Amino acid sequence: MPSSLFSALSGLQAHENWISVIGNNLANANTPGFKSSRAVFSDQFSQTLRFASLPSGNLGGRNPMQLGLGVQLADIGRDFDQGALANTGRTFDLALNGGGHFMVTDGINTLYTRVGTFGLDATSRLVDQRTGFRVLGINGQPLDLDTTSLFPPQATARVSFAGNLPANITGPLPQTLTASSAFQEGVAATQTGSVATNAFTVPVGETWTMDIVVDGGAPQTVSLAGQAAPYTAQDVANAINAQTSGLTASDTGGAVTLTTDRTGSARSIRVIAGTAGRDLAGLTGFSLNQVNGSATVATTATELNDLPTNITDYAAGDVIEVAGVDTDGSPVLASFVYGAGNDGTTVGDLLTFIDNAFPNATPTFDAATGQIRMTADQTGATNLSMTLTDLSGTGSTDWPQHAFIVTSAGTGPDTATTSIEVFDQAGSSHTVTLTYERQDDGSWNIIPSSNDGNVSGLVTGLRFNQNGSIAALPGTSSFSVQFNGQSAQSIALDFGTPGLFDGITQFGQGASVFADFQDGYGVGELSNMSVNGDGDIQGFYTNGQIRVLGELGIATFVNDNGLREVGDNLWTETPNSGVRTVSKGAQGRAGQVVGGALEGSNVAVAEEFVRLIEAQRGFQANARVITTTDEVLAELVNLL
Numbered sequence: 001m002p003s004s005l006f007s008a009l010s011g012l013q014a015h016e017n018w019i020s021v022i023g024n025n026l027a028n029a030n031t032p033g034f035k036s037s038r039a040v041f042s043d044q045f046s047q048t049l050r051f052a053s054l055p056s057g058n059l060g061g062r063n064p065m066q067l068g069l070g071v072q073l074a075d076i077g078r079d080f081d082q083g084a085l086a087n088t089g090r091t092f093d094l095a096l097n098g099g100g101h102f103m104v105t106d107g108i109n110t111l112y113t114r115v116g117t118f119g120l121d122a123t124s125r126l127v128d129q130r131t132g133f134r135v136l137g138i139n140g141q142p143l144d145l146d147t148t149s150l151f152p153p154q155a156t157a158r159v160s161f162a163g164n165l166p167a168n169i170t171g172p173l174p175q176t177l178t179a180s181s182a183f184q185e186g187v188a189a190t191q192t193g194s195v196a197t198n199a200f201t202v203p204v205g206e207t208w209t210m211d212i213v214v215d216g217g218a219p220q221t222v223s224l225a226g227q228a229a230p231y232t233a234q235d236v237a238n239a240i241n242a243q244t245s246g247l248t249a250s251d252t253g254g255a256v257t258l259t260t261d262r263t264g265s266a267r268s269i270r271v272i273a274g275t276a277g278r279d280l281a282g283l284t285g286f287s288l289n290q291v292n293g294s295a296t297v298a299t300t301a302t303e304l305n306d307l308p309t310n311i312t313d314y315a316a317g318d319v320i321e322v323a324g325v326d327t328d329g330s331p332v333l334a335s336f337v338y339g340a341g342n343d344g345t346t347v348g349d350l351l352t353f354i355d356n357a358f359p360n361a362t363p364t365f366d367a368a369t370g371q372i373r374m375t376a377d378q379t380g381a382t383n384l385s386m387t388l389t390d391l392s393g394t395g396s397t398d399w400p401q402h403a404f405i406v407t408s409a410g411t412g413p414d415t416a417t418t419s420i421e422v423f424d425q426a427g428s429s430h431t432v433t434l435t436y437e438r439q440d441d442g443s444w445n446i447i448p449s450s451n452d453g454n455v456s457g458l459v460t461g462l463r464f465n466q467n468g469s470i471a472a473l474p475g476t477s478s479f480s481v482q483f484n485g486q487s488a489q490s491i492a493l494d495f496g497t498p499g500l501f502d503g504i505t506q507f508g509q510g511a512s513v514f515a516d517f518q519d520g521y522g523v524g525e526l527s528n529m530s531v532n533g534d535g536d537i538q539g540f541y542t543n544g545q546i547r548v549l550g551e552l553g554i555a556t557f558v559n560d561n562g563l564r565e566v567g568d569n570l571w572t573e574t575p576n577s578g579v580r581t582v583s584k585g586a587q588g589r590a591g592q593v594v595g596g597a598l599e600g601s602n603v604a605v606a607e608e609f610v611r612l613i614e615a616q617r618g619f620q621a622n623a624r625v626i627t628t629t630d631e632v633l634a635e636l637v638n639l640l
Helices: 002-027 233-243 280-284 347-357 605-638
Strands: 037-043 047-050 065-067 071-078 085-087 093-097 101-105 110-113 116-120 126-128 158-164 174-179 184-192 207-214 220-225 247-252 255-263 268-273 294-297 310-312 319-325 331-337 361-366 371-379 385-392 404-408 415-423 429-438 444-450 453-456 459-464 470-472 478-483 489-494 514-518 526-531 536-541 546-551 554-556 564-567 570-572 581-583 592-595 597-599
Touching: 002 037, 002 071, 002 605, 093 101, 158 415, 184 268, 207 280, 220 233, 220 280, 233 247, 233 255, 255 268, 255 310, 268 280, 319 347, 331 347, 347 361, 347 371, 371 404, 385 404, 415 514, 429 453, 444 453, 444 478, 526 592
Parallel strands: 093 597, 158 489
Antiparallel strands: 037 071, 047 065, 085 597, 093 116, 093 592, 101 110, 101 554, 110 570, 116 126, 158 514, 174 371, 174 404, 184 255, 184 294, 207 220, 207 268, 247 255, 319 331, 319 385, 361 371, 415 429, 429 444, 444 459, 453 478, 459 470, 478 489, 526 536, 536 546, 554 581, 564 570
């Protein structure tokens, strides 16, 4: 009977301890970094009333019979599961997302915590603000942050570029002169009478007539007076030549042939019949239908006299004057002497003469259009001009119809300009301008300049593929600049990788090239700090640079439950915690350091309340055992 009292008593004690554990968990439900505990029970030593026996003969084996002697608190273990992270905004409020502990020291012992409520003291030492203990770095030494030193300047040594240079060429371009109309090879309008008797009779006392319209002009009357002897075809041709202009009549095998003096599709002959019975057109057999000349695109072999614009055929010794101004501004005045034994008779001969007369320009003949073009040998604006004029002789051509006009003004090179701030050795800033200039061969030169520095060096030969990627980098991609009497500094230029599109490109859009990076900077002061996931304490300086001021050490253990709690959310090692391993954050078993946040308690309040009910009911049940045993003992006493 007393065993039930002691069993119930152990139950009361065990559940009382369990309630204490639950109460401590609930008390720390809002304590940062708190790890909840759990109580684990085990039964007490049992009293053996009968031992087990083996089966024998007809009897089977028997199990042992034991009487339990109560319960005991076997273990209070910690739950090191991750708590929720809450942002605080403070630079040195730190949490661990994952395993591990921050390390602090009281000057003698190293302690561990999950609560990174750190801050700087008056001497820029990183300390735990709850206890004043100093925070340890990855080397196990207290962290002293240098918050007063300046970040030294660095002279610019490299500049990289991005953006686009235009593929469409608007310069450099040479000046071009083009004949205002095409050179053509013309065919005259021709008509031959159908009567080829070589004997044309006009009765004595009669006059026979006809009208001839040449090139659409006014009718020209031709008359032939009667005579006793017949007229020959040449006689008729002579009469026509004497009474008309713009054409020539001739004897072609006893028939009369009319041919316009000029050639081309604008030439025509139309014969109008005379008075009936006295019609000279009928006598010679001329058709009353209009006939026209024709023209095709000239070639270099076309004779000058066959040009439709030729008014009067040239004869040997006739002079055509070639005048103008060459690209260098020098005057040109040269005389083309017509004739097979002279300068020539064809369009090609004239072209060769012009080429010799203009040393700095090149004439070409466009076989498709029949136009002559003069192209300056150099790009850019020039004073190139040329005119053709009949100077002396009987021949003449309507040269104003072939006047040479400017069809492409010479322009300077395409350019694109970008500027960037660079720094000298002392950290002073300067502006360097880089001008991209397209060359005649399509490559680009880069010309650096500065208003307050002496710049030397020209970067040449930046070339592009047809797809817009870089084909070839300049042979030398750097220039030298000297500021404020300092020694010269070399600056390398990075345009990108040949064959790729990671720098400057050359597409069909406009220029947008810009310098996107330079590695120099001035002197900087510390403006802000932060802690990254590795536990590096980074200093941000006013010159845009970042410096690691310290590295937090994160300690991990084989058995976190082996750590001993010493209060203030601090833990210390024990023989059962295992060997300490120190590393950076997010390495191995160490969690990621989260700046500006604290880890919350991992106490599950709802679960704790459920356990509290269980513990209360367990306590009540054990108390009921005691009262029941007491009543039984009372009944036993009453039997006496």
